[in-house]
Amino acid sequence: MDPTQTEMPRKTCFLIGHPTGHSLSPTIHQAAYGALDMNWHYALMDVLEPDLDAVLAGIDGERIVGANVTIPHKQAVYERVDELSDTARAVGAVNTVYRRDGRLVGDNTDVAGFLGPLRAMGRDWSMARAVVLGAGGAARAVAHGLTRELGLAEVVVTARREAAARAIPDICAAPWEERVGVCAEADLIVNTTPVGMAPMEAASPLPDDFVFDAKQTVYDLIYAPETTRLMAAAQAAGASVIGGLPMLIGQAAAAFRIWTGRDMPLEAVNRALRQRMATGGSS
Ligand code: NAP
Numbered sequence: 001m002d003p004t005q006t007e008m009p010r011k012t013c014f015l016i017g018h019p020t021g022h023s024l025s026p027t028i029h030q031a032a033y034g035a036l037d038m039n040w041h042y043a044l045m046d047v048l049e050p051d052l053d054a055v056l057a058g059i060d061g062e063r064i065v066g067a068n069v070t071i072p073h074k075q076a077v078y079e080r081v082d083e084l085s086d087t088a089r090a091v092g093a094v095n096t097v098y099r100r101d102g103r104l105v106g107d108n109t110d111v112a113g114f115l116g117p118l119r120a121m122g123r124d125w126s127m128a129r130a131v132v133l134g135a136g137g138a139a140r141a142v143a144h145g146l147t148r149e150l151g152l153a154e155v156v157v158t159a160r161r162e163a164a165a166r167a168i169p170d171i172c173a174a175p176w177e178e179r180v181g182v183c184a185e186a187d188l189i190v191n192t193t194p195v196g197m198a199p200m201e202a203a204s205p206l207p208d209d210f211v212f213d214a215k216q217t218v219y220d221l222i223y224a225p226e227t228t229r230l231m232a233a234a235q236a237a238g239a240s241v242i243g244g245l246p247m248l249i250g251q252a253a254a255a256f257r258i259w260t261g262r263d264m265p266l267e268a269v270n271r272a273l274r275q276r277m278a279t280g281g282s283s
Helices: 025-035 049-057 074-080 086-091 110-120 137-149 162-166 176-184 229-236 245-260 266-278
Strands: 011-017 040-046 064-069 096-100 103-107 129-133 154-159 172-175 188-191 217-220 240-242
Touching: 011 025, 025 040, 025 245, 025 266, 049 074, 064 245, 074 103, 086 103, 086 110, 086 137, 096 245, 110 137, 110 217, 110 245, 129 137, 129 176, 137 154, 137 188, 154 162, 154 176, 162 172, 172 176, 217 229, 229 240, 245 266
Parallel strands: 011 040, 011 064, 129 154, 129 188, 154 172, 188 217, 217 240
Antiparallel strands: 064 096, 096 103
């Protein structure tokens, strides 16, 4: 977005966060623009909260089409948009912004991104019991998707700060110390804690002697490493496992559709991501 550039990209989207340096979003979106021969550009905007208003005002819906929002601004942007989608309102966080009829709209595509792999399994989840480990921003999106979109009858959230779990609507909260017992009873275990990613790659949110059932599905939101210690243990016991990469791509694809009206070319995106991760892009 350098005004001295002579050949300005026709349209720009960007990521608002702090820090943003290691984000995979530019790789995902640029690969999609390239594959579809679109003269668009995806930029990184490392922004501190006092500058958020100015950055959001720059989204004109014409040349600057929209933005993704990541840590730590998902709640702050939620407070600043003119309109919220039903999903963003229910989750209490915004990860995608765009302009509609002059008004700034905040949406949350993390929910669609999270649900994609579960829907792709083609099973009826409504009778399933799920346990969500962690009660931060991602857990709120996960819990909303499980209870409101997939209609699960029983979702237990267990977190170090039980008050944070209790603040999530439509779930049962359980103490962190009881996570082994509740996970043993679950059909679906979702890790939304950072335990398993750098600098905790060697750790798992469940103890090493936890006995997985082959009928269980274990979904770890962490995408680097692609297979966490939790996933490896579940896989070894014959359980189904899902990593965080499909969710990352799914939330990007949903934002891409909002901004461009087009489907993201997933094959090209997957290829670019694999290349980037193989050469050291980690988060
Ligand atoms: P967050 O708001 O900081 O929440 C993290 C949660 O994990 C909190 O409940 C926190 O508890 C808990 N936690 C942190 N360290 C822990 C530890 N050592 N032991 C037990 N619990 C711990 O973060 P978030 O935005 O929800 O993101 C969480 C994870 O999801 C990250 O790994 C992120 O990369 C991943 N994520 C992936 C995607 C994707 O597209 N794949 C999307 C969003 C997030 P306290 O409150 O006690 O600290």
